[in-house]
Amino acid sequence: MFESLRTTFSGVARKITEKEIGADDVDGVMAELDIALLEADVAVDVIDSIKSEIRAALAGSSVKRGEVGPFVRTGLIRAVSDAFEAAGTVDLIGRIESKRGSGSPFVIVFVGINGTGKTTTLAKVAHMLSAAKISVAVAASDTFRAGAIEQLRAHTDALGVKIVAQNYGSDPAAVARDAVLYSRSHGVDCVLVDTAGRMQTNRNLMDQISKITSVVKPDITIFVGDSLAGNDTTSQAREFDQKVGVDAAILTKADGGGGGGAALSIVKITSAPILYTGTGQSYGDLVRFDAGAFVESMFATAAQEQGA
DSSP: OOHHHHHHHHHHHHHHHHHHOGGGGGHHHHHHHHHHHHHHHOOOOHHHHHHHHHOOOTTSSOOOOHHHHHHHHHHHHHHHHHHHHHOOOOOOHHHHHHHSSSSOEEEEEEETTTSHHHHHHHHHHHHHHHTTTEEEEEEEOOOOSSSSSHHHHHHHHTTTEEEEOOOTTTTTHHHHHHHHHHHHHOOOSSEEEEEOOSSOHHHHHHHHHHHHHHHOOOOOEEEEEEGGTTHHHHHHHHHHHHHHHOOOEEEEEGGSSOOHHHHHHHHHHOOOOEEEEEEEESSSSSOOHHHEEEEHHHHHHHHHHHOO
C-alpha cells in the first residue's frame, strides 16, 4: 500500500543523506526534493509548504558542510509527521457509541465525485458498524445519478440495513432529513448519507450538499477520494472542504500502489485525518489508517540502509 510514495521518500532521503552537501547546495537539494514529491503526486502547494518549513529550520540553525543532507532528511520527516499529528485522529465507533441515548442518531455525510467508490465505501462503513453492533440507516440522497438508488439498495439489501429513499429528482436534503427522523423514532444509532457526486466544480452539486449539511447537521463529513487519481483527488478534497467542510477522509483503491501523495496532501490541505483505506471490493476490505505507521514506513528503507 502507498508503495509509490514510500519508494520516493526512502529514495530521496537516502540520496540527500549520503551526499556531502554544503549550505550553497541547498537549492539543488530542494529541487531534487521538489521533483521527487511531484512524481509521487504530492500537491504543489503542499510541496512548497514542506520546503518552506525545511528552509526556515535551516535558516535558524548552524549546519556544517556534510550535515545539510541529514538535516534536510530530518526536516522532511518532521514536516510529514507534523502534518499528520496536526490532523489528529477520529475514533468513529467510539464517537457513535458516545452519542447513544441522546435521542438523536450520529449522522455521517459522505462526499466525493462519481467514480471514486463513494457508495461502495459507505456500504463498507455500514458493514463495519453493523459488525460492531451499531444499528444503521442509510439515506439515498443521490437523487440525480441514474441507478444510484438501485445501487445503494442492492448494498443495503445485502447488508440487511434500512434504506430511506424517495424518487429521482427529490430534494436530497429532504431524504437525509427523513432518514434522521426515521432513526430518531426507531432508535437507530447511526445515519449514513449518500450524496450526489458530479464534478466538484459544479455549483449546483455543492449547493445541494451544503443544504444537506445545513439541514441534518452531520456529526462528521467524510470525503471519499480515489488513491490513484493523483492531484485530482487533492483538488476535490480542497473544493469540498472549502464548500461544506471535511472532517475526515477515506481513500479508495489503496491496494493499487498509489495514494500516498494524496494522503499527505489531503491531510496537509484540509487538516482532516485519513480514517480508512479501501483495499478491495468486498465489504470487509476497509483498513483503519495508522498515521504513525504510515510515516514510519515512508522512511523505513532509508533508515534501515543508513543503520546497516
